[in-house]
Amino acid sequence: MDKKKITAACATMAALAALCVPGSAAFAADGTLTLNAGDGSTLAGHSFTVYKLANYTDVVKDGANVKSVSAKHPDQTTGDWIAAALKANGVNYSVDAGQNAAEQLLRLKTDTDTLRKVAGTLQATAAASKVTAVKTNQTSTTGSLNLTLPEGYYLVVDAQGIPILVSTTIGGATRMSNGQTLGSTQIKANVTKIDKKIKSVDGTWKDSAAATNGETRDFKATFTVPNKLAVDTITLEDHMTGITYIDGSFHATVGGTDITNQFGAIGKDKITAADGKTQTDGTGFKTTSLQSLVDTYQGKQVTVTYQGKVVNASKANQGLNQILVTSNWLPNVIPPDVPTPGPGTDETPVPTYDVNLKKISAADGSRTIQGAKFKIHNDSLNQWYTWDSASNQWTFGTDESKATEFSTNAQGVINFTRLGAGTYTVKETQVPAGYFSFVKPSFTIKVTDDGRVTITGKDQPGLTGTVTNADANASTPTAVVKNIDNITQLPQTGAETMGIMIVGAFAIILVATATGWGAYRIRHENMGDGSIAA
CATH class of the missing domain: 2.60.40.740 (Immunoglobulin-like)
Structure with a gap:
């Protein structure tokens, strides 16, 4: 035979033999490994580096599950790295008996203090051992990360978590006969969010x-x-x-x-x-x-x-x-x-806000009014508010008669303090002496969670100044409300105003009529004509 052909044939046989060596990485099939963050969580911010610790040999299946496997380190550098980690944590094995470091690692029970120590030592010594990672900087923005890897046993180092020792799927199997899961694991996040x-x-x-x-x-x-x-x-x-x-x-x-x-x-x-x-x-x-x-x-x-x-x-x-x-x-x-x-x-911050009411004269805007009385109702909750000055808290109820009646001070001001988000109605309950008692303005306050306040007139809206989205964080929004002492001071804003004007005029006529009738009656009685029949 030609010498060149003999050399080529020998090389081919050697290559085939290498492929058949138990534990050889060249013959390892691909498996899968899924890293999970858990329900409702994400892997965003995590970065994974993967080191191979063992190849599998002599896989024994039990139906769809794996009954047993043998293992060997993929190279001597990895074997020495594992051996040193085992020794540092008191794990011994006999090379003379055919045992190797990777196989001994797999024999350690999953949920044991010793295995956790070994995993920590492997992570701490990875750089110094000169082992080469199979994958680096693996990331995901979802709740899982799927990796395709040669079948085997791996150390997964999480930049934002705790090291994991885990196996890929083996021959498509996702479980050992003893119930141990293959090919997926939940990460060990160092902070539970x-x-x-x-x-x-x-x-x-x-x-x-x-x-x-x-x-x-x-x-x-x-x-x-x-x-x-x-x-x-x-x-x-x-x-x-x-x-x-x-x-x-x-x-x-x-x-x-x-x-x-x-x-x-x-x-x-x-x-x-x-x-x-x-x-x-x-x-x-x-x-x-x-x-x-x-x-x-x-x-x-x-x-x-x-x-x-x-x-x-x-x-x-x-x-x-x-x-x-x-x-x-x-x-x-x-x-x-x-x-x-x-x-x-x-x-979760829980802010609370203040809103002021300022009462002024419709005839003279520079004149503030003391003694105007108001109550506040939360329309969102259908509750009247009662203030307890001892505790600085509000209490709530559906009975208006029990709500606190606030009175404007010498500056014409009421401070409604420590209010939450919602829609409120502030209702005038008593008009000070000297002003039309049948004209009682009310207004609406809307407060948002971030402190935007809107104030609009409700009953007699023209008597309340409009405030649009004031920032209650920066200052205290103020509702400016007017009282009138003359029917002509009512803003001409529609049927409601006209109705009040008619009622007011009618009331004036009734008062004048009653006064005149009383005078007529007194005059007749004084003239001796006798009592006027009622």
Whole structure:
């Protein structure tokens, strides 16, 4: 045979032999690996680097599942890296007995302190070991990341999380016979994120909503239950300033199923007002979940709802409530070179706003009127407002007679303080002496959650100055309202004004007639003609 042909044939045989070597990466089929953030969460902000730790050999299937596999490191550098991590954590194996580092790694039980230590050591020593990552800077803006990788066992390092040891699918199988999942895992985020909302007066959930001092509001917070291989339990606490948690209002659900019983006792959480603040200390809550919450619902989104009463918020000091969710980590989950992560937090500011009323004379706009009386009604809630000056809170009811009647001061002003979002009617209940008592203006105040205030006349609208979207954060919007002492001062604004003018004229005629009739009667009685028949 030609010497060149012999050489070529030998090279071909060698290549084929290499493909058949157990554990050779050249013959490894592709598998898949899906990283999940969990329901309602996203991988945005995470960046993953993937290192291969083991090739699979001698795969034994059990129907659709994998019964067993053998493993070997893909190269000597990786083998040395794994061996050093095992040794550092007291894991021994016998090379003489045919054992290798990768195979020993796979023998470690999944949910063990030792395996968590090894994962942390592998992450901490990856750079120094000179191993080459299979994939780097893998990102996703959704809740999952799908990777195609040669079948094997991998270390996944998360720039925003805890290292994961995980297997790809094997021959298309997604499960081991013992129930262990293949090809997918929930990430071990170093911070469990939480999103909190407050229900606005219009019934929608918002990041911030204005509430009246004395009002009770609904709150909602959502978070994704962490990976049970990383976290034992979670602790929820809400630090409230100017707001008090309503006992018994805490409820938790997953997909509409009540899981409130997965949390322990709801304790009170008292905090001290910050320096320079004058509001009463808030009273929040604190509770820790059972371990069964994490074991049963990992990756699921939990929604907690509860109520808080605004007890001492003002324009200068808005109500605040910050919720924290703390992951109570299993031992040695956090690698030795990684600081213990802090809690996930979110807060919902609860502002409150002031509106002034200023009473002036229609005849002389520079003259303010003292003693005009008004009541305020929340049209959004159909409630009359009663002010308690001792507690600086409003109380609410449907009985107008129990509502507070405010009176304009010497400057003609009433301050309606600490109001939440909504639509209000301010109604004049008593006109000062010297002004037409049958002309009682009322006006509407609309307050938005962000403090935009609109004021428009309602009854006798021409007697109330219009204010359009004033910024109650910057200053106090003022409703300027006029009283009249002459029927001609009524603005000519339509049928209502004409009706009042007719009623007013009729009243004047009645008064004049009654006065004349009285004089006539007295004159006749004085003339001796006898009493006039009534």
